[in-house]
């Protein structure tokens with residue numbers, strides 16, 4: 001068991017990559033706070049973890065709202081008494097020409113995808129600092145590195161996460177809190193369904209390893225980064241993308 005009895009908060013864990021991460025950490029012995037804006041679905045995930053013997057709770061928050069974030073962290077502390085691991089994963093994706101992105105949509109993407117990560121860190125950090133132990137993993141995207149048309153708001157938010165990760169790693173190093181990022185490529189999730197419905201064939205062809213990721217592929221990388229095996233790794237961004245970030249498959 002690689003994270004036995006560690007307490008983990010996973011945001012956006014009601015489905016998709018977040019659910020995959022919560023499930024994988026639970027399999028390796030962690031206790032889990034399933035945080036999501038969708039309480040019913042978060043309850044479903046927590047219930048299925050509990051059925052497998054995990055101490056799990058579902059907590060509702062819109063992670064872009066500071067009072068809601070503080071409330072779920074307080075609830076997690078009251079239930080588990082400590083927080084060892086934070087996985088910032090809750091995020092949304094939209095596609096639109098830059099000339100058509102409204103200010104409201106820009107703010108929504110940046111508020112959830114970037115400010116939400118900051119708010120979660122700010123609420124959790126005092127607990128991790130007090131115990132001089134913590135592991136934070138921020139889910140970014142390969143979209144943070146290369147340019148991509150029709151999603152500049154999303155890409156800017158993901159680029160911000162990389163920068164946030166590096167600066168937090170430096171600020172928290174004296175407290176033995178590791179902060180890293182994982183950048184997925186294309187992953188089979190509900191949130192990515194519309195994108196994959198349009199571009200599946202093209203994306204599959206471009207991925208050197210020849211397949212779209214499953215949430216478990218991302219979860220395995222997160223598990224490594226929050227385990228003691230990664231004790232000497234901080235401020236790093238690991239792309240989990242089947243090679244997509246370094247080039248394209250032969251013949252493309």
Ligand SMILES: NC(=O)c1ccc[n+]([C@@H]2O[C@H](COP(=O)([O-])OP(=O)(O)OC[C@H]3O[C@@H](n4cnc5c(N)ncnc54)[C@H](O)[C@@H]3O)[C@@H](O)[C@H]2O)c1
Nearest residue numbers: 012014016017037062063090091141184186187189191192
């Ligand atoms: N699926 C991919 O191909 C892919 C690729 C790169 C990066 N990512 C990133 O991985 C993360 C998860 O993506 P996914 O594909 O699993 O998405 P998803 O839409 O399937 O799941 C996201 C979860 O986050 C929750 N959520 C959304 N806004 C929230 C908010 N304000 N507060 C709390 N919870 C909220 C949703 O309710 C949902 O349960 C996101 O940050 C996404 O940008 C995904």
